[in-house]
Structures are given as structure tokens and as C-alpha cells.
Amino acid sequence: MKNKDFPPLEISSEMIEAAHLSRAWPFQEARKLVKRYQYDRYPDEVIFETGYGPSGLPHIGTFCEVTRTSMIVNAFRLLTEDKVAVRLICFSDDMDGMRKVPDNIPNKHVIEKHLGKPLTQVPDPFGMGYKSFAHHNNAQLRSFLDHFGFSYEFASATEYYTSGRFDHILKVAAQKYQEIMDVILPTLGAERQETYSPFLPISPKSGQILYVPMKKVDAESGTITFDDEDGEEVTLPITGGHVKMQWKPDFGMRWAALGIDFEMYGKDHEINGKVYDKICCILGGNAPEHFVFELFLDEKGEKISKSKGNGLSIEEWLTYALPESLSLFMYQKPRTAKRLYFDVIPRQVDDYFQHLSVVHGVETIAKLENPTWHIHAGNPPIISMPISFSMLLNLVSASNASEKKTLWRFISKYDASATPQNNPKLDEMVGYAIRYFEDFVKPHQQFRRPTARERVALEDLAERLSIMPPHSKSQDLQTEVYSVGKDHGFQRLREWFEALYQILLGQNQGPRFGSFVAILGPEKTVKMIKEALRI
Template sequence: MGPLSRTLPALDPAAVAAAPDARAWPFEEARKVVARVEKTGQQSVVFETGYGPSGLPHIGTFGEVMRTTMVRTAFRLLTEDRYPTSLISFSDDMDGLRKVPTNVPMQEELAKAIGLPVSRVPNPFGSAHASFAAHNNARLRAFLDDFGFDYDFASSSDYYSSGRFDAALLRMLEVYDDVMEIILPTLGEERRATYSPFLPICPRTGKVLQVPLIERDIASGRIAYLDPETGERIETTVTGGNVKCQWKADWALRWYALGVDYEMAGKDLIDSVKLSSRIVKALGGNPPEGFNYELFLDKEGAKISKSKGNGISIEEWLTYANPESLSLFMFQKPRAAKRLHFDVIPKAVDEYYAFAAAAQDQDAAALLENPAFHIHSARPAAYDLPISFALLLNLVSAANAEDASVLWGFIERYVPGATPQTHPELARLVGFAIRYFADFVKPTKVFRAPEPMEADALRALDEALAPHSGSTDAEALQTIVYEVGKSFAFPNLRDWFKALYQVLLGQDQGPRFGSFIALYGVDETRALIAQGLSGALAAPR
């Protein structure tokens, strides 16, 4: 299992006792499910997440599984694990391919497959998987497995063709008029003329057809329609994989057939949730509980899309940061729109370790409000991290070191005896910091020459640091920096620190400067000041 194993651990009795008063959002959501089971008297609970494999799985897909798992854990705590629970990760791989994602190969070949179920679209990636959907499904499952999620994978194509949905499809045929009455008022005139909740699979082309029905026979479970190209009358059953449902009806069919009790969805699907819930009721079922989370945005503030590939992929995040930081990003403020770009990574990394450290000595009540508990479904492991990720990034920058062994030379002076073997978590962060700096910090660094008063202050700082050669006392060094800044007429002391970052590090923000000096070294910092004063750092390179 990966570092975030979700194998339904035994519940801590203290956490169970504290759960009724917990206010973290997973508990607020879980209380909806508790009220549901108390009302219905059911004996088990089904959580579900959905995925459309018409594009590569992205972080939003992972986030839905992550967040639902957090709600599932909270439900188990609130009910003292009295109800068996399951989490279904459902892939709608029978959906027809409507457009070719721009971020995949074989564009022309895939364009010829428009209209085919995604599970029958050729695989453009050269892997051993039989179809585009099979490749994407495998990637999603690999990510979920690496994170150790406890889930059951389900494929739309498998469920339709195996007969798993047959009873629900026959019920959909029975309430066909009710479904039409729900959906038709939401459609434009042209779409109303062709709408049916059933999408036949054309026996001639294999494509998913959007055609009106001309006949229905509830007793036999058969429907008839006209081939849109030949005009031929085609008759088929709604069972056995011969049709799939339009997606709002399909969502409702899934909830009804699988008895789904909880599923969250993006804010852009609020109206769809309402319509699918009405269809479930028409079928005779009970819509699931859930909430609508806000969407992730790219660096330009646009919604991320799996077809455009304009967000961060799961692999990309894990190239530059630990998986726990990604989980923290998913936990925080799910109802607020958040930019999902590379610049959010350092903050998420350091915040995770801060929460993990706080969790070590919290009582159960406080622990249940700590994001680290929800990330791990328990108290997280303790880490020995004497240096923050942000500080490591600045060390890489100042030392111009893209070799881990060079960085460890600085680290060992700051933390005597520290090695990759004694501090494995720090070693992991060193690797992340080197990669992140090379790809995102180094290309954007812009040094400037100091203004006259800033230059005087830098000379004063150099002089004040001179007697402290070899010091690693971050607090004492921070005091020196602070006192030097106060002795000059900066409008705001923040302007002094901003000048330090811009002149010496080539960026607008930076670490606590005393901590940076302690790690980088007093003598090295003085040499850096000399370069900044001479203009060498700001000179064209």
C-alpha cells in the first residue's frame, strides 16, 4: 500500500467518542448519511464517485475519491462502524466519444471514432490495453491503488452488457413517460424532437445513437427506432448492453440500480443532480446524499478540463511534492474555487507537515478537526523535519545547487549528523525541491540592483553579521536582520524584507530570513550580499 493507505483501519475508541462533536466538513457530510440510514433502516451504505474516461484522469477525479473517502471515514466514526460500507469508483466508459481530447496522440484516427462507446475507441497510447477507455481506466486505478484507497471499480460497459443494469433498465422503460416529462422542459426545441432516455447502440456501426423512439413494448422490454442514415426500422431490447441511457438518466439509473447513498459532484452539475434525483424518484428509488464542490481553476482562472489538459496531472504534482500535500489541497475548503497550478504546491507541502506535527500530541477532539487526521484516517506518522520545503527551495536557489549532495553539505552544518539515511523524509523533500526549483523557480527569477537606502541597509547587515560567522541560531540571526531594518527609514518593515528577497534571491517572497541565513551560512550570506551590492546578481546571464 502507498503512504496514504485507506484499508479501513480499526477505529480509535477515543476518536469514536469525540466524533459526535466534530465540526470538520467530512463530519457535516457524514451526518447526512447517518440521518438517512436511521430513517430507512438500511443495513449497509454505498458511497460512489464517477469518472468519464473520454479524457485522461485528472486531479479533480482523484479529489472526488479522496474527499468521499474522508466522508466515509467520518461516517464510520459517527456510527461506531456498525454499518458495512463500500466505495464504488464508477467509469462511464460506455458513453459515446463526442470530441477528441487535444492532449492525446492519434488525433485523426480518434476523430474517425466519434460516436463509438469510449470502451470501443482505439487505444492511441501504444499500451497493451484494448481501448482508449481501458487505458484511462487502468491509469485511474493505478493512481487510486498507489494511494491505497479502499474501493470497488465498476465499468459502465461491463454493467450494461452483463445484465447488472437490466432490471433497472426495464423499470426505466416502465416510467418512460415520467422521465420524458422531467427532461423535455429542460431542452431546446430541436433537442426535444430527438430526445429519448435510451441511446441504442447501432448494430451496423457500433455507435451510440441519439434518436427518438417510434415504439415501446414494456412487456417484452423492446423498443424500436429508425436508423438515422438508412431509415431502416430497428428493433432491440433495452437489456443486455443494447442501449445505454442519456447521462442524466444514466446517473439516476446507476443510483437506483446500485443503491447509492452518497455521491458528491462539481458545482457545474447542480442542475443535473436535481434532474437525476427526480428521475430516481420516478424509478421508485431514493436520491443519494451529497454536496456540490467548487471547481478547480487553472493559472488563468479557467475551469480545468481533462480534454484540454489545462490542469496539473496527478503525476505532475507527485513529481514535485509528496502525496499527502495533494490530499491536503483536496481537504481544504471544498466549497471554494481554488487555483490548481504549480505555484500552490510549496505552501501545501509545508502546511501538511505543520498539521502532521500538531497531530502528534492533540487529544481526540482536536485531532478530528486536523486535516492530517482526515488525510490518513488516523493520527499521521511523526516526521523529523528541521527544514521547511520553502526554505529548501531558497537554499537551492542561493547555493545554485541542483545536486542533492551539495544541499546536504549545508543541511549537515545546520543539523549536525543529518544524512539522507537519518532523515529520509527530508531526503524526499530535497529531491522535490531540486525538481521544483529547476522547472518553476529558476526560469522566473528576476534579480534587481538595490536602491540607495537598500544598499546602505545591506552594508549594515553585512557588518552586523560579521561577528556571527558559523552561527546557526536562526532566532538570533532573525533579530539582527530585524534590527538592521528598523534602523533605516523604510515606510514599512515589509519593504526591507521584500528588498532582501528581490535583490539577493530574485523573487518577491521568501523564507524567514534568519532561518535562511542559519541554513545557508553567515559567511555565504555575506558573500551573497556582496554580489547583490556589486550588481553581479542582477547582471544579464
């Protein structure tokens, strides 16, 4: 992969100066790499890496790592004027052992008898013709990375081990065996220390990955000796894919072998981060720079897990919202644990377009601190979005729309210049809004009856709206709604608006009501009020 494979960047002296001053976290992380080589020449390539464990389907945490790392890559490219070669490797740990059957896969019986084998030796339970469970999951990973347009290089642990690409570093590990043990053993309990080895042989009889102590490690011949499952003593070469490394030393081994300069990981790895670094250095490498991010939580506040399939999947998010809104969620507050569930989607969509609306025409430093600069690799598009996603959801509710054309009739009355043809993003939003409303808003709507005072106020509002011009401005409509609330004794106007939302929309919160009426139209709003009063 060469720099030309990454999206082109706008580079100028002003942009470079702003990049060195920007407080945006991708620039802060990228400056670590600039500082790393401030007294030395840059290597032929600066290599970024993300890791993926295909023991389950790719989940949103995997997308998170690739998205955030890509943002840092582009920040680094601007800081170095794109004169330093960069690579982004997405590494799949597909030689790891299959430890348990995931909850969210079909045909569990297909893989139950293969537990303990490398993931690339476990059959594909999806029946889609892939060579293994790992091959299926790797394909899914690459598919969604390609869908988002990431520039990356895919790497398979199985291929690297079996092809001999790790052979040299494994021989070094044999030579440094005791040094590695001295780093790892203090992190283990007494019982585990008795059986631990950084090398995991693959049984030539059963194909299982064996967690057994070493009887002998021969650095000169590059072999290990151990007892197989049946008790027979076996000697295997550590090269050629006969042996893999335990997960803790595997991190450091890989960084040393590939010359990794940067890898981020979740907070669950933070406690072992120094262990990975020490092993990398023992094996002759230079420990990479890191960024530790907080983990995502599901709707119950529990950590998202590939095997459980809890939380929100990439496919689910993309069913209800633009890909860019997911990228925004990844950009925001990476060091804060965030609840990742369906109810966060509307806010992310609207925030994305809000950021996009102000990124152009601002000072350079502000542009580089705008999330959309990072989401779009320095080239945020110009898109007009006259209606928010939240407003579209309320419009679906009020119009009972199940098809795009129904919503477009209201949108066209509100903004005659907007059409599905000249604003395809808005058309996409309309489709997302209909799906999201049907699945997540409608099932939870709870309409209530108006109180006596609220009924009188609603009747007055309907009468006032009925005599207002069809194309009244949203501010004029909002003023009228305010006036009705004040005239009917709502000391706190918030109570009046809550009543409107609960009685007319079946929810506790809602849009700016004047804007809502402007889009729906006074006549249709009056009809909606009268229907609510008949309940």
C-alpha cells in the same frame, strides 16, 4: 470489499463522541447518512460512489472526488463504530460516446473516424496495447488510485450493461418510460424535446450511439424501435448492452440499480441534481445523499477540462510535491472555487507539515478537525520536518544546488541529527525543491541592483555577519538583520526585507531571513551579499 479492506481506525468512546460534535466537513456529510437511517436498520452495505468519464486522461478532479469521498467514508465508519459494512465504488462511464478528440492525446487520427462510438470501442491512440481508449484511461485511473492507497471497487459501465447487471432496472425504465420523459423534457429546449429519448440505441450497423427518437417502447417485450442512420427501422432489446441510457437518466438509473447511498459531484451537475434524484425514485430507488463541491480553475481562471488538459495534472503535482500535500488541497474549502496551478504547491506542502506537527497530543475534538486526520484515515504519522519547503527553495537559490548532496551539506550544518537515512521525508522534499526551483522559480527570478542606501546597508550586514559565530541561532541572526535595517533608516522594515529578497534572491517575498542565514551559514550569506554588490 469489506471494512477490513479499509485502513484501521482508532475507535474509543471519546473518539465517537468527538465525531458527533466535529465541525470538520467530512463528519458533517457523514452525519447525513447516520440521520438517513436513524429510524431504520442500516442496509447490509452503505454504498458510496464516485463517477469518472474516461473521455480523457484522469485529471485532478477525479482524484478530488475519490479523496473527498474516502474522507467521508472514514468519518462515517467512526460515527458508526465501524460496525456498518461500507463500500466505495469508482464507476467509469466508459460506454459513453466519444464526442470529440481531446487536445492532449497523440495520434488523433487514430480515433477521429470512431467519433460517436462507445469509448470502449474506440482504439487506443497511445499505442500501449490496450483494447480501447477507455481501457487505457481506466488503467491510468486505477494506477493512480492504487498509488495513493485508496480502498475502492472499480466498476465499468460497459461491463455492467453488457453482462446484464443493469437489465432489470432497464426493464423498469421501459415500464416507467413516460414518467421519465415527463421529468426530462421540461429541462430541454423545444427542438431537443422533439427527438429526445432516455434510451440511446447502439446501431447494429455502424456501432454508433444514436440520439434518435423512439418509434415504440415495448415494456412487455423489453424492446425499442427506431430508425437507424440509413432510415431502416430497427428493433433492439434494451438489455445486454444493445442500449444505454442518456446521461441524465443514467445517473438515477445507476443509483437505483446499485443502491447508492452517497455520491458527490461538482457544481456543474447541481442544476440537474434533482432530475437525477427523481429518476432514481421513479425506478424504485432511494435518492442518495449528495455533496456539491466547487470546480477547480486553471491559471487563467477557466474551468479545468479533461479534453483540454489545462490546469495541473496529478502526475505534475507529484513531480514537485508529496502526495499528502495534494490531499490537503482537496480537503481545504471544498465549496470554494480554487485556482489549481503550480504556484499553489509550496504553500500546500508547508501547511501539510504544519498541520501534522500539531495533530498529536491535542484534544480529541481538535484532532478530528485537523486535516491530517482525514488525509491519513485517522492515523496521521509522526514526522519531524526541521526545514520548510519554502526555505528549501530559497536554499536551492542561494546555493545554486542541482543535487541533493549539496543541500544536505547545509541541512547537516543546521541540524546535525538530520540525515537522508533517518529523515527520508525531508530527503524527498529536497528532491522536490530542486525540481520545483529549476522549473518554476529560476525562470522568473529578477534580481535588481541595490540603491545607494541599500548598498551601504548590505555592506554593513555583511560585515556584522562575518564576525558572528558559525552556529549562531536564527533569532540572534534575525535580530542583527533588524538592527541593520533600523540603523540605516528603513522606517518600514518591510522595505528592508523586500530589498533583501529582491537583491539577493530575485523575488518579492522570501523566508524569515534569520532562519535562512542560520541554514545557509553566515559565511555563505556574506559571500552571496558580496556577489550581489558586484552586479
